[in-house]
Amino acid sequence: MSSLLQNLPEGGGYIMVLNCGSSSIKFALFEVESATHGGLKIPRQAWWSGRIENITGQQPALVLGRSPEGEPVDLSLDADPYRAALVMIRQRVLDKIGSKPVIAVAHRVVHGGHKYFEPVRVTREVLDDLSSYVPLAPLHQPFALIAIAELLALRPDLPQIACFDTGFHHTTPDIEKMLPISYQYWEKGLRRYGFHGLSYEYMSIVLAELYGQRAQGRTIVAHLGSGASLCAMKDLRSEATTMGFSALDGLMMGTRCGSIDPGAVLYLMEIEKLTLEQVGKVLYHDSGLKGVSGVSNDPRVLRAHSDTNIRCEHALALYVRRIVREIGGLTAMLGGLEMLAFTAGIGEHSAMIRRRVCRELAYLGIELDEELNQSDARVISTSRSKVKVVVEPTNEEWVAANMVLRAA
Known part of the structure; x- marks a missing residue:
């Protein structure tokens, strides 16, 4: 039995989820009221949530609850605006919850390396281990660890659970995980x-x-956001995914390149004389939709300019082409396709991207209902379509909150 279940205060409490990126921090509170049938039942929707955006920019903003707009906040009074943002979130949360306590904090940690797959309570030793994986996910890993370290120093008694973005793919076979380089690596x-x-x-x-049963067959999920990847599933377990050793691999993304010939990287360093740091900036920040278009990483903006700016249309076309090519490869590996699910920001809200992708996959028997697609309906394929095409909002925060019960 979870120690949280044993020690849950009579009036209940909250599990807090933190998702820390390089320029934003998202948080969510899930109310835990009582034990149900021997276990804790966590509501699917957060009791309260928010985020601080553009932390290192000129106009940081705090967005609370379901408010469509944020309130400007001043983080410049602190030498480290990121830590100032964490302090601000902590104070807002304490003001909101009153006397009912936060009983645990779950952190989305992008990389668990080859050691951590299951959620784990963070100790100093675990924190040191996770710090060694920063080079594998430099956009996210260090910021989650800053939040963990700050809270560990402030409240060492409060359970903090690291929930790993790499963990779900532990079920992929070793042959899928291997890189075709010297075995010593x-x-x-x-x-x-x-x-x-x-x-x-x-x-x-x-x-x-x-x-x-339909979903438990041959399913591909397309997580299309500022970061993007595909996951091929059988029995709803990961069989293969497009991201690999780092979050740079696979699909073209908002500002990241996705799969690229390693020789091109060597060329940038040898011929263009870019330093390691400069190459990292090109691959992580100056590539993808933004890099090809020169305008934006937002498909909506690119679509608005695509009739007059050929680079914007090229960016969209390449983005779709890479998705289609990777879906084709994963479909071959699965031996067919029965369901295609779109999720995350672009996947959930860009009817244009879904239409263009599905049009190129018509050979699989996909038939889209354009009216349903335009309305972001839950099922957007026709009844005649051989592949069921669905749109489903993701809920990473709820998954992380539930992971607390497995580790605390």
């Missing part, structure tokens, strides 16, 4: 890990609830 942990695992875990739950 496999033994040192250089392998394909896969990411967006909290999102895929949620999709494995909700698709089973909604579609039963």
Whole structure:
């Protein structure tokens, strides 16, 4: 039995989820009221949530609850605006919850390396281990660890649970994880890990609830946001995914390149004389939709300019092409396709991207209902379509909150 269940205050409490990126921090509170049938039942929707955006920019903003707009906040009074943002979130949360306590904090940690797959309570030793994986996920890993370290120093008694984006892909076979380089590097942990695992875990739950046996067949989930990847599932377990050793691999993304010929990287360093730091900036921040278009990483903005700016249309076309090519490869590996699910920001809200992708996959028997697609309906394929195409919002925060019960 979870120690949280044993020690839950009579009036209940909250599990807090933190998702820390390089320029934003998202938080959510899930209310835990009582034990039900020997276990804790966590509501699917957060009791309260919010985020601080553009932390290191000129106009940081705090967005609370369901408010469509944020309130400007001043983080410049602190030498470290990121830590100032964490302090501000902590104070807002304490003001909101009153006397009912936070009983645990779950953190989305992007990389668990080859050691951590299950959620784990963070100790100083675990924190040191996770710090060694920063080079594998430099956009996210260090910021989650800052939040953990700050809270560990402030409240060492409060359970903090690391929930790993790599964990869901632990079920992929070793042959899928291996890189075709000298075997000595496999033994040192250089392998394909896969990411967006909290999102895929949620999709494995909700698709089973909604579609039963159909979802447990040959399914591909397309997590399309500023970061993007695909996951091929059988029996709702990960069989393969497009991201690999790092979050740079696979699909073209908002500002990240996705799969690229390693020779191109060597060229940038040898011929263009870019330093390691400069190459990292190109691959992580100046590529993808933004890099190709030169305008934006937002498909809506690119669509608005695509008739007059050929680079914007090229960016969209390349983005779709990479998705289609990777879906084709994963479909071949699965031996067919029965369900295609779109999720995350672009996947959930861009009817244009879904239409263009599905149009190129018509050979699989996909037939889209354009009216349903335009309305972001839950099922957007026709009744005649051989592949059921669905749209489902992801819920990584709820998955992380539930992971607390497995580790605390």
